[in-house]
Amino acid sequence: xxxxxxxxxxxxxxxxxxxxxxxxxxxxxxxxxxxxxxxxxxxxxxxxxxxxxxxxxxxxxxxxxxxxxxxxxxxxxxxxxxxxxxxxxxxxxxxxxxxxxxxxxxxxxxxxxxxxxxxxxxxxxxxxxxxxxxxxxxxxxxxxxxxxxxxxxxxxxxxxxxxxxxxxxxxxxxxxxxxxxxxxxxxxxxxxxxxxxxxxxxxxxxxxxxxxxxxxxxxxxxxxxxxxxxxxxxxxxxxxxxxxxxxxxxxxxxxxxxxxxxxxxxxxxxxxxxxxxxxxxxxxxxxxxxxxxxxxxxxxxxxxxxxxxxxxxx
Amino acid sequence: xxxxxxxxxxxxxxxxxxxxxxxxxxxxxxxxxxxxxxxxxxxxxxxxxxxxxxxxxxxxxxxxxxxxxxxxxxxxxxxxxxxxxxxxxxxxxxxxxxxxxxxxxxxxxxxxxxxxxxxxxxxxxxxxxxxxxxxxxxxxxxxxxxxxxxxxxxxxxxxxxxxxxxxxxxxxxxxxxxxxxxxxxxxxxxxxxxxxxxxxxxxxxxxxxxxxxxxxxxxxxxxxxxxxxxxxxxxxxxxxxxxxxxxxxxxxxxxxxxxxxxxxxxxxxxxxxxxxxxxxxxxxxxxxxxxxxxxxxxxxxxxxxxxxxxxxxxxxxxxxxxxxxxxxxxxxxxxxxxxxxxxxxxxxxxxxxxxxxxxxxxxxxxxxxxxxxxxxxxxxxxxxxxxxxxxxxxxxxxxxxxxxxxxxxxxxx
Numbered sequence: 001x002x003x004x005x006x007x008x009x010x011x012x013x014x015x016x017x018x019x020x021x022x023x024x025x026x027x028x029x030x031x032x033x034x035x036x037x038x039x040x041x042x043x044x045x046x047x048x049x050x051x052x053x054x055x056x057x058x059x060x061x062x063x064x065x066x067x068x069x070x071x072x073x074x075x076x077x078x079x080x081x082x083x084x085x086x087x088x089x090x091x092x093x094x095x096x097x098x099x100x101x102x103x104x105x106x107x108x109x110x111x112x113x114x115x116x117x118x119x120x121x122x123x124x125x126x127x128x129x130x131x132x133x134x135x136x137x138x139x140x141x142x143x144x145x146x147x148x149x150x151x152x153x154x155x156x157x158x159x160x161x162x163x164x165x166x167x168x169x170x171x172x173x174x175x176x177x178x179x180x181x182x183x184x185x186x187x188x189x190x191x192x193x194x195x196x197x198x199x200x201x202x203x204x205x206x207x208x209x210x211x212x213x214x215x216x217x218x219x220x221x222x223x224x225x226x227x228x229x230x231x232x233x234x235x236x237x238x239x240x241x242x243x244x245x246x247x248x249x250x251x252x253x254x255x256x257x258x259x260x261x262x263x264x265x266x267x268x269x270x271x272x273x274x275x276x277x278x279x280x281x282x283x284x285x286x287x288x289x290x291x292x293x294x295x296x297x298x299x300x301x302x303x304x305x306x307x308x309x310x311x312x313x314x
Numbered sequence: 315x316x317x318x319x320x321x322x323x324x325x326x327x328x329x330x331x332x333x334x335x336x337x338x339x340x341x342x343x344x345x346x347x348x349x350x351x352x353x354x355x356x357x358x359x360x361x362x363x364x365x366x367x368x369x370x371x372x373x374x375x376x377x378x379x380x381x382x383x384x385x386x387x388x389x390x391x392x393x394x395x396x397x398x399x400x401x402x403x404x405x406x407x408x409x410x411x412x413x414x415x416x417x418x419x420x421x422x423x424x425x426x427x428x429x430x431x432x433x434x435x436x437x438x439x440x441x442x443x444x445x446x447x448x449x450x451x452x453x454x455x456x457x458x459x460x461x462x463x464x465x466x467x468x469x470x471x472x473x474x475x476x477x478x479x480x481x482x483x484x485x486x487x488x489x490x491x492x493x494x495x496x497x498x499x500x501x502x503x504x505x506x507x508x509x510x511x512x513x514x515x516x517x518x519x520x521x522x523x524x525x526x527x528x529x530x531x532x533x534x535x536x537x538x539x540x541x542x543x544x545x546x547x548x549x550x551x552x553x554x555x556x557x558x559x560x561x562x563x564x565x566x567x568x569x570x571x572x573x574x575x576x577x578x579x580x581x582x583x584x585x586x587x588x589x590x591x592x593x594x595x596x597x598x599x600x601x602x603x604x605x606x607x608x609x610x611x612x613x614x615x616x617x618x619x620x621x622x623x624x625x626x627x628x629x630x631x632x633x634x635x636x637x638x639x640x641x642x643x644x645x646x647x648x649x650x651x652x653x654x655x656x657x658x659x660x661x662x663x664x665x666x667x668x669x670x671x672x673x674x675x676x677x678x679x680x681x682x683x684x685x686x687x688x689x690x691x692x693x694x695x696x697x698x699x700x701x702x703x704x705x706x707x708x709x710x711x712x713x714x715x716x717x718x719x720x721x722x723x724x725x726x727x
């Protein structure tokens with residue numbers, strides 16, 4: 001207090017300097033904060049640079065022929081076959097199965113939660129969805145292998161369904177993505193203003209007509225974004241397919257046989273002590289780059305849809 | 315006349331419309347029930363795997379180890395050590411002595427060793443909880459017929475011993491202590507990297523950043539990073555932390571490890587990799603928390619002459635902290651459950667010693683679950699189920715603390 005008083009009297013005697021003083025502490029802190037903000041750019045640059053560099057090395061390897069990569073239907077690093085198709089088709093297969101489960105279920109649950117459920121039911125169901133979303137994917141992998149696969153084998157016969165198959169991995173992946181699609185869709189539906197619904201009821205719409213013909217179209221951009229994010233998540237999903245979909249690339253669209261997806265392959269290859277600069281080592285970078293680009297494009301599309309087609313209500 | 319027909323048509327139609335409305339209502343409800351059923355099935359399936367009958371045969375009958383009428387369970391430490399010395403080859407005995415002198419081991423540890431190395435119970439067959447409850451008689455009959463020498467016990471694979479024992483290759487003596495400690499060590503470095511940078515970035519973006527192209531790129535980039543598959547982070551971690559920064563992440567530059575065996579596949583690399591993975595999530599959550607702090611609070615602070623940083627440090631951060639911590643806990647629980655990036659970074663397949671420094675090799679709980687699930691034998695599936703229960707309890711308590719934090723400290727403006 002005394003110090004402050006002293007300062008004040010000092011200032012009164014001299015001419016008061018109103019110019020902004022430089023505060024070095026503030027500048028340093030601001031620089032540190034900027035660095036923190038910029039740090040994530042380094043992550044992206046790191047991904048692009050490292051994955052790109054090693055992927056380039058992969059394509060330059062003598063045993064890898066660029067044309068083969070996109071035309072050959074065999075991926076067998078030890079015989080020099082690097083066709084991406086078998087890995088690609090199984091990724092496509094698991095993703096399709098997952099989305100065939102997650103889209104209809106997820107939309108139905110979201111519509112139920114947002115349009116039909118009473119507040120009490122809602123407050124009970126939302127946490128259940130959050131729990132589902134918080135369960136680690138390896139647990140879903142265990143579920144696929146010890147529950148879904150035996151179930152499928154019982155239904156379709158043990159001769160038809162192999163122990164490791166893309167079908168059970170895809171189905172369980174659908175359950176994994178269900179809460180994601182539900183919560184994003186539900187957010188979009190809840191954002192549609194009450195007045196729209198009341199107007200529709202006013203001209204005599206039934207509950208279903210209001211939900212499907214008024215609310216859903218109004219929230220369509222959010223729903224589309226949810227579906228695309230779901231697809232991107234399914235493509236990048238790893239542990240379920242690593243546990244349940246089988247080891248070894250297989251060029252097939254039969255969901256009852258084992259086939260390795262891109263992510264499953266990366267995990268299996270890097271499971272052992274991978275030696276640097278081997279074909280296997282470089283190949284996971286090429287596959288990782290492929291995954292990165294595909295999911296990035298999907299995410300950007302989803303963001304663009306939201307920005308571009310969002311119906312804005314006051 | 316025409317109007318009447320329209321009205322009539324409308325009335326006729328009305329019933330069909332209401333019927334359709336009810337039908338779809340049932341469909342929506344059924345979907346919700348399917349979702350709940352899936353969660354219940356998931357939980358029951360795990361519990362089903364973690365308990366049940368197990369038939370096992372001992373390589374050496376414990377009764378033959380009785381000395382002076384004292385059964386092996388009650389023998390003193392000296393007797394047990396003597397038994398080990400006389401039964402094991404001198405090389406194997408020396409190796410155990412080198413790992414940790416017998417004098418320093420507790421009686422329990424020595425007894426474990428006797429069970430592990432001499433009695434060696436081998437699992438013959440495993441049953442899940444459901445058949446164990448419903449067909450107990452049939453199981454007993456099968457065991458009596460097929461494995462006359464085997465013992466049959468109803469056990470819980472999840473025990474306190476299971477949580478405190480280190481990892482081994484035998485199903486009966488395996489535990490998850492190594493994995494739990496590995497997870498905790500890893501998460502420590504994840505938090506050390508991601509929390510300060512994450513909160514710093516959120517403060518920058520919410521409080522300092524002007525609306526220009528650079529800051530828009532930073533924001534977009536963070537949103538996109540949140541959607542990158544976790545395995546891609548694993549590959550990045552392999553290239554940068556394990557390989558390029560090997561001298562640092564293996565502890566070589568600190569002179570802590572022998573340069574010839576130095577390896578970047580350490581706790582530190584794993585933690586930093588997961589740190590990069592959860593960074594965007596922490597930033598986005600922290601941004602939301604900071605955004606919820608009302609403008610008036612800042613203006614009041616500026617009004618009494620505080621600088622920007624003083625305002626942020628003394629007013630914005632304390633107010634936003636419960637929200638930031640909740641978001642961080644949720645991000646950390648995501649990191650604890652991550653498996654794929656750590657497999658790529660190079661988690662060890664079988665280590666039985668606890669991680670002791672940032673430069674230790676590591677395994678984590680999800681990795682352990684993955685390895686046990688991937689093994690064809692049923693007993694390891696049961697171990698996987700038991701470790702899933704451990705992991706879920708860990709995550710559930712983290713999430714519960716996040717919810718508590720949110721309810722207790724959050725203030726509405």
